[in-house]
Amino acid sequence: MQTKHFFSDPNHLVLTALRSLTLTNPSLALDAQNKIVFRRPDAPRKPGKVSIVTGGGSGHEPAFAGFVGKGLCDASVAGTIFASPSAEQIRRAAIDRVPTDSGVLILPNNYTGDVLNFGMAAEKCRAAGIRTEFFAINDDVGVGREKGGKVGRRGIGGGVLILKMTGALAEAGGSLEEVYGLAQFANENLVSIGSSLEHVHVPGRGVPEDFIPNGEVEIGMGIHNEPGSHRTKANLVEMVSTMLYQLLDPNDTDRGYITRTPKDEFVMLINNLGGVSPIELAGITDEVHRQLVRDYQVKPVRVIQGTFLTSLNGMGFSISLLKLADNGLGAGRSMLDLIDAPAEAVGWSAPIPASTWTDRVDAPVELKDSNLAQETSSKLKLDPAVVKKVLGAGLKRVIAAESDVTRFDTIVGDGDCGIGLKRGAEAIQDLLDNASPALSDDVVNTVLRIVTVVENVMDGTSGAIYAIFLNALAHGLRAQDTGTDLPATSEVWAKALKHSVTALSKYTPAKPGDRTLIDALVPFCETLFETHDVRVAAAAAQQGTESTKSMKASLGRSVYVGSEEEWIGKVPDPGAYGLSEFLTGLAEAV
Template sequence: MQTKHFIDDPTHLVHTALHSLTLTNPSLALDLENKIIFRKPTKELLEKPKISIISGGGSGHEPAFAGFVGKGFLTAAVAGTIFASPSAEAVRRAVLSRVPTDKGVAVITFSYTGDILNFGMAAEKAKAAGVDTEFYAIGDDVGVGRAKSGKVGRRGIGGSILVLKIACALAEAGGSLAEVYKLTKQVAENLVSVGASMEHVHVPGRSVADPNSDEIIPTEEIEIGMGIHNEPGSHRVSATLPELIKTMLAQLLDPNDTDRHYVDITKDNRVVLLINNLGGVSNLEIGGIVAEVHKQLKEDWEIVPVRVIAGTFITSLNGLGFSVSILKLDDTGLGKGKSMLELLDAPAEAVGWAAAIQTSTWEADNTGTMDKSIDSVEAKPSNLTLDPKQSHEVLKAGLDKMIAAEKDVTKFDTIVGDGDCGIGLKRGAEAVLKELSSGDLPTDAVAFVNKIVPVAENYMDGTSGAIYAIFLNALAHGLREQDSGSSKQVDVKTWTAALKSSVKALGRYTPAVPGDRTLMDALVPFVDTLERTGDVKKAAAAAKEGAEKTKSMKASLGRTVYVGSESEWIGKIPDPGAWGLQEFLVGLADAC
């Protein structure tokens, strides 16, 4: 493991690396505070608006993601600290203030929990503000099979860059938001990747691993399936390069491997081969790896790729490894000039891609910048109305009951979690009460919900805070969808439809469903019962019953999966998040 670095300060390292992109491509600008790289508003962008595509993730994967911002590729990228997702607020600012929104915005990231939640929260907030937005998380890894990955699904690794390139080329060609979203999903579903590495990597500024720990891969071994953040793969082997490639191609292509067989690829298919350097392999060795992969594909699988792309696209700092990706070219149905291959071949001015920056770009007027005020794209008024005083009283009853339950929720979470759930819910509830007590409350139902949203975002920590924030943003969007243009008082039917929409939106960012021992065990029964009966009290009773049932459930998501001994709490302790939510819902129902 290489532990020496020219720059040991991780914050300074990320900031200066982002700044360097504005020096190598004059069409880019940097919002340093929020770590956003974005395209400057050229005359072409302003006169012929197209959909914007935003991606991003933790730093340490360069040139991804900021290195792919430029004409023909991303409109903007948001960076986090090394191996950590950027905040939802930074992504929100990218969507609302750094890119054109006239034709809509596609938020496309890789499939990792932090990125899904934070980019997803920003996407929902953009929708709530009236911006046409789609979100997609790319997963292409087969190194961790279905049995081990479970509901988390495939991770996004090297091949995901092909998805971004093709989607962005369609956007540049004038594709609609719906077309770009559909194509993104289609390309990802025809893509498989697997990585291998000889060593874990060392993050600048962090302590050095114990040489006797599992973080050190023995000299004679190679880890197959290692992720881009040092995550473990399927297994370790002692193998020559030909033996290693044979194993990797089997994971990608063997139809008998039911745990990893995601895409049917045969000799009759046209495919693209991508070899991605994880950062620390010499160009000389990458050349040898490319040749070996191509040789075995042809000889053992009778597959000859129509394109072979090799280089450094998404790294793990200076990781001593590489990934192999195979994309099956499928009919897009978009007509001439918009096939997967044509879009992949389309020019792009991004320093992380192969195409060079054109002379015309260097000589263009690059003095402009995109710096729209977020206030100009805040949520538009709706025609849905409510009684703010009554709504305040009902919410207060639920929030007071949630606050009173803090000791119980904390006790439960101390046993099955990290002990912070009760405090987090109490802090959020108190902040909402304070906000609702300050100043006049809007009669506009969407504006009323949007008044609560930033409180949840700013005062509720951790995963539960992100889930509540996503849900509330989606609730505002769900209400807006029912705005017919004429004034209408919201009723149980209106709220129910909005809640159903919110639960569906939440499903895009978390795999949790009833039975997984999460707050969904209280939320979903509440919404389903409300839809069926129209009775809030019956719905709250269903939520309480759902929370009670979590006592006997085995956790499949969250910290409870690996904290404490199951025998200590099974049958006795409910899920803390579900219990806190049902307390709120019961209090709310009692006040209705």
């Protein structure tokens, strides 16, 4: 493992890497505070173009910021190394750094943190009235369906081809519906797998204890050192043979994601994970192509080789195969046409043309910052005194339950659930008591102000879930605004909550029965929609929470923390318990 680096501060490294893109491509700008690279608003741009926002953790360069430019993406948001950017960073990118008049497509890779945070930003865009679509790219077959479970395939090197095609279609004037549909369609015809000789080392961190022994290779290893299907002793020829088998074996029900006929055409992408020398990468490309033609009678119509999505200086590579199916978009917009289309992004192979340098503008870009809570208004009305009374009763109950939630979470989790809920409840209570300006009777505005508190105070997976849910709630309420004063009745809330549950399901695989806070949330929302009775709905949430005592966890830390014998039949899910206490408090105050 290579542990020597020129940079010892990973945060400084990320910022300097992002800043370099504005030096190598003068059509780009950088919002350093939010780590957003975006196309300059004063650079040439076709009117009415759909905006594409991507991003993810740093350490995968040139992905994702290297794919911002004409013909590709409009903005990319960077997290720290191997960590998702926050929803607030992504929101600023999608609302303030790109044009939104023709809609926004948000395209991260399929990792839990990315899905939650990019998904939360997508809901904030919708709550702001912006036409927005979201899709998490998932092309990896290294883990397989059984092990991947509800999370699904990971997003790795092949996703670059999806960014390229959707970017080209948007540049050609494709609608938001067409660009979003293409992302889904291309993903269905895309498979990738990576393998590596060694784990990677993050600058500024200690040396990990896990090494891949000399002579062995990790088949299917992920882009953050995640394990693949297996480790084995193999030379390059054997290694490539195994990888192609996992990509194309028609009888493998666990990994068979595409079918093929002798007439099908493919694009092959060989991606350097960062540490393979150019000469070895070239040799790898030759070996993959040779076996693909010889063993599978597939002669790719395009062979693309290079460094597109890395794992820092990972000593490995990935193979991606894209089946060129008919996308129904007509002449000049086939999948191959879109891959061949020019693009001005330093991470893609096309060079930046002289015209872009001629049109460069050195003046600084004025950064626009929006505040959804201040800028959003509606005609849905609810007396602020009622909000304070009802919401305050629920918050008070959550705060009082902190010790029980913490005790439960110490047994089945990592012990921080109670403190996190209490911290969020206290911050919302402070908003109710001391808001400046004071809360109005505009219920959508009030919800958005609460969202801001939740996003700033509550962290972790539960914080992201609550923030996504509340953003979707604001959207669901806003959708019922007819332009004339309308009281926010239980029926109005019920419709909005049903919308929120549907929206949340896009970003988390959790369902009732998985032993999560969903076991309290869904029964409450569904019962309220059916009965419009808050007390009956809160009782359903309590019943759902009680049922978690006997459930085996399938998501969250409870899957691998502690012994089930210690808590099965005794301890409810901490998140569900805390939520049901809040909902019970609401019901008692109505």
